[in-house]
Amino acid sequence: MKKTYLALTVAALAMAGCSKPNNYTPAAGASGADIFKAACLECHKIENGKIFELAADNASAAAIAKKVTEGGKIMSSFPNIKGEELKGLSQYVIENSKVK
Numbered sequence: 001m002k003k004t005y006l007a008l009t010v011a012a013l014a015m016a017g018c019s020k021p022n023n024y025t026p027a028a029g030a031s032g033a034d035i036f037k038a039a040c041l042e043c044h045k046i047e048n049g050k051i052f053e054l055a056a057d058n059a060s061a062a063a064i065a066k067k068v069t070e071g072g073k074i075m076s077s078f079p080n081i082k083g084e085e086l087k088g089l090s091q092y093v094i095e096n097s098k099v100k
Contacts, residue, residue, distance in 0.1 A: 021071065025080040032092025035085060039078060050098035059097075061090040 024039045036044075036051070044051055065086050071077030081089060 020076055022076040022078050023080060024078060026085045028085075030085050030088070032085075032088035032090070033096075035081060035089045036092055036096075039081070043075070046096075047098065049096075051093060051096050052098050059094060061087065061094060064090040064093050 022039065026035045026038065030038075046052070067075065068078050068081055068086060068089060
């Protein structure tokens with residue numbers, strides 16, 4: 001019982017760290033790959049060169065951009081990723097997501 005509680009507590013704390021607004025600001029002209037590595041790898045892992053189960057098969061760049069900007073229940077919002085950098089990140093996620 002104690003081990004289960006501890007595991008759940010650790011998991012909840014880990015997810016909580018990924019749910020608050022993040023003030024990361026990419027350098028002008030940063031690539032989608034560079035932004036992903038700097039801002040997203042803390043919570044989203046790469047497996048065999050692909051972002052594991054991040055975007056659905058039918059995800060659009062606009063939907064990914066909205067999620068990045070606004071965040072979600074367990075995903076941080078990144079209000080400082082904008083413009084061409086946001087477009088680049090969204091496209092990178094689409095092109096590099098592995099979906100079951």
